[in-house]
Amino acid sequence: MRSANDEARPPENFVDASSPSTPVRSNLHQRIARDLGERIAAGDPVPGKVLPTEAELCARLAVSRSALREGFRLLAGKGLIASKRKVGTVVRPRTEWNMFDPDVLAWHLAAAPTDGFVTDLFEVRRIIEPWAAALAAQRAEAPTIARIAVAYEDMVRFQGRAEDLLEADLRFHETILEATGNAFLISFGALIESGLRASFKLSWSGSAHTPEYSLRRHRRVWETIRERKAQEAFALMSELLRSAIEDVHDALLSRRLAADEERGVFTDSVKDKGPSGQRQRESRERARQQPASKR
Amino acid sequence: MRSANDEARPPENFVDASSPSTPVRSNLHQRIARDLGERIAAGDPVPGKVLPTEAELCARLAVSRSALREGFRLLAGKGLIASKRKVGTVVRPRTEWNMFDPDVLAWHLAAAPTDGFVTDLFEVRRIIEPWAAALAAQRAEAPTIARIAVAYEDMVRFQGRAEDLLEADLRFHETILEATGNAFLISFGALIESGLRASFKLSWSGSAHTPEYSLRRHRRVWETIRERKAQEAFALMSELLRSAIEDVHDALLSRRLAADEERGVFTDSVKDKGPSGQRQRESRERARQQPASKR
């Protein structure tokens, strides 16, 4: 029984290798978790509803119950699902999900990168990272400051290659978080990494602002940290993130415009969007749950 | 084989029921994860080292391999461990752990509530919650504000019963986070809940400040949110947390003093601690990894 393949099953043909914090050759239960996680993040089984029974999912995904259940545990540990005897495995309400988990963030961005969602993410970054910069200016040890410098210099050197530039950019921000010596802020770095990687893959490789503009801001942040000017580091990091979020919103906007145009629709829902950077606050309630992509 | 019990094994005799975000009647794999998680958080297998093999752990804990592996997945999903064929299951470096996971936080606090750790936690609270209060003042809808009021009034009513007071206190802070509408900030509430619950169980039920003092601060935060005064809400929440961290530090200090005294040691390591609230910044590096309790 269970001959070959039924539907929606990636048994062997996809080596893929696209997930943060999981190695290229991921295990089966990791792939299962990612698969289900992305689907749940997209709202396939809407919160409150139950997933198919383990037996059925085993058949559909063509995996053993052990592997499936281990995948379930990965999701349960992040708050996405909860299983109970006789009732099944239910998708927990979104408020219970651990949004600070890098995987959960990646699944969200892979499945439904809504405006409201990335707005929320950058809002948190704008809350945390300026403080991190200030604390780094106060506490960073010399070698850590040197690593921030290296990251910045790599950004300059890799200006051409977007891939390497992203890596250097990530290292820049993560090293600043490290410099604070705060275990929680260091953890926050993984979230930024996951978020930026996914956003990057989402195709906003470039930016609306010129590369020089962004580089100059990074350089000034680094300099103020080196010179132990906490308040200025705070302000500059705040500025840096403000311009970064504008870039992301522009990218998401053009992305949606392109999608709409190609679909032939051009209704009133997209005609009066301003040039970004301002109306996020007002329209955030409505933009929240509006999927911008497939599925 | 595997007759009765070997060591450090809680097979059936502990019903316990002490873990946040997990129901009272927890499953076996959840208990396994908590058990190993607390031990790892305490540094039993130090990061980089490998755990005993699955076969051995199965024997020691007297559980099946399935249950053990599901527990492993819980831990792996939070970044604590990583398994590889032939090499075993290694404890990942602390920087890779997801400190924003409520369980990870609880395990840390249960196993090794160091000064540096709670300082870090409250530092993050002081970064995030004032902003949350400000955003809540801007965005909260009327019914949400009403729930904040209810939480405050419950705090007043439950002044006597510490348990209920804690619940109301948690609801107060979590509702403010909810009011921001930011998915990430809402997630942060689970962290606060886990942290405060563990701290509470750690015995600082009361506080150095009078209850009235704390209540007055909460009241003023609520009022400014109701009156949409974002800046004042920011400042007041900041103040509230500043006094809260003083309470916690006092509690931890007296806790350690009591432990030292009872042990008979009274060396120079504890004699010149000031009256809290000031020297956290300077001595944080040294206080970081100093266990204050058993094990």
Added chain:
DNA sequence: TCTCATCCTATTGTCCGACAAATAAACCGC
């Protein structure tokens, strides 16, 4: 003696089947 290829073995990864336990839902007696 050093280097490299090969084999061996230990360990996790996955599969399978069985039974236990819980509990929602159907059922039945009153």
Added chain:
DNA sequence: GCGGTTTATTTGTCGGACAATAGGATGAGA
């Protein structure tokens, strides 16, 4: 119509088997 009982379904745990991988031992050759 209602409360207690039974049933059926679903997850929870167990035990065993084999596959896959990779570290380490082994041995041959330079």
